[in-house]
Amino acid sequence: MTETTVRKAIVTGASAGIGAVYARKLAERGYDLIAVARNAERLEANASRIREETGRAVEVVVADLSKSSEVLKLAARIAEDATIAFLLNNAGISLQGGVLQNSLADAEDLIAVNITAPTLLSIAAAKAFGERGGGTVVNISSVTAFVPEMFDRAYSGSKNYLINLTVSLAGSTKDAGVRFQAVLPGPTDTDLWARGQVPESIVPRSMIMSPEDLVEAALVGLDRGEVLTLPTVADESVWAAYETSRLALRSSLAAGQPAQRYRQPAK
Numbered sequence: 319m320t321e322t323t324v325r326k327a328i329v330t331g332a333s334a335g336i337g338a339v340y341a342r343k344l345a346e347r348g349y350d351l352i353a354v355a356r357n358a359e360r361l362e363a364n365a366s367r368i369r370e371e372t373g374r375a376v377e378v379v380v381a382d383l384s385k386s387s388e389v390l391k392l393a394a395r396i397a398e399d400a401t402i403a404f405l406l407n408n409a410g411i412s413l414q415g416g417v418l419q420n421s422l423a424d425a426e427d428l429i430a431v432n433i434t435a436p437t438l439l440s441i442a443a444a445k446a447f448g449e450r451g452g453g454t455v456v457n458i459s460s461v462t463a464f465v466p467e468m469f470d471r472a473y474s475g476s477k478n479y480l481i482n483l484t485v486s487l488a489g490s491t492k493d494a495g496v497r498f499q500a501v502l503p504g505p506t507d508t509d510l511w512a513r514g515q516v517p518e519s520i521v522p523r524s525m526i527m528s529p530e531d532l533v534e535a536a537l538v539g540l541d542r543g544e545v546l547t548l549p550t551v552a553d554e555s556v557w558a559a560y561e562t563s564r565l566a567l568r569s570s571l572a573a574g575q576p577a578q579r580y581r582q583p584a585k
């Protein structure tokens with residue numbers, strides 16, 4: 319393969335869980351990888367497995383995406399390296415308990431990793447890929463985006479934010495050949511669950527999908543041209559009804575005057 323035909327994928331959180339599986343699957347699809355995470359040892363172990371199994375080149379970048387200086391370095395790399403054609407914003411954290419049980423610094427970290435980093439990298443990729451005539455950005459959201467009453471509010475909010483970001487950027491970059499997809503995993507068998515952050519009484523084991531099945535389904539969704547992929551939702555009509563309701567709401571969001579129920583009763 320010549321230098322000009324090399325296509326690289328950046329995978330954040332490539333050292334474990336969903337990101338580690340995605341990295342391998344993208345290498346199997348012919349991408350060389352730039353694998354990003356904090357833990358150099360785990361990252362290098364996964365990278366060398368992928369090199370051995372797929373023969374693709376894997377560069378390891380040790381970076382803490384809660385630090386904006388490190389995110390900006392990665393964003394600059396996306397802008398400068400014309401072989402980068404795929405960005406997977408997978409790195410994400412949740413808090414044991416919720417925002418009220420943790421410090422403000424923990425909440426700040428969650429916002430930095432789950433919101434700031436994927437936002438800056440998505441923007442950098444949208445611009446760079448648009449100028450290069452194409453590319454793909456995948457943001458890993460979560461089904462918790464739809465159930466803030468059940469899970470940590472800041473976590474589910476961060477995942478809902480990613481849906482909005484993705485749908486909005488998908489619309490504004492489509493004509494430039496840039497694809498955006500948000501993947502909404504349900505419970506998936508990774509360290510997140512091994513750490514016991516969600517008790518079995520809330521989510522039984524039978525509801526937890528393997529990361530291999532999740533990533534395989536997400537890639538099928540990508541091949542289907544989906545902007546939002548919900549691998550656990552069997553009945554597509556449920557999602558279609560949700561979208562229909564959302565669009566119905568859209569038509570009444572700008573009215574110029576308050577709805578009748580918000581008017582002071584006549585004296």
Ligand SMILES: NC(=O)c1ccc[n+]([C@@H]2O[C@H](COP(=O)([O-])OP(=O)(O)OC[C@H]3O[C@@H](n4cnc5c(N)ncnc54)[C@H](OP(=O)(O)O)[C@@H]3O)[C@@H](O)[C@H]2O)c1
Binds near residue numbers: 337356383460503
């Ligand atoms: N598992 C689920 O049930 C589930 C469901 C819905 C959505 N998700 C989402 O899927 C994504 C992957 O989660 P997972 O379950 O695979 O979690 P995981 O097993 O805990 O893996 C998280 C990955 O992100 C990296 N990471 C964490 N903080 C980082 C930081 N500050 N800078 C750089 N890398 C960082 C970790 O590597 P280092 O520790 O080496 O940095 C690791 O590679 C997350 O966005 C998560 O919210 C998961």
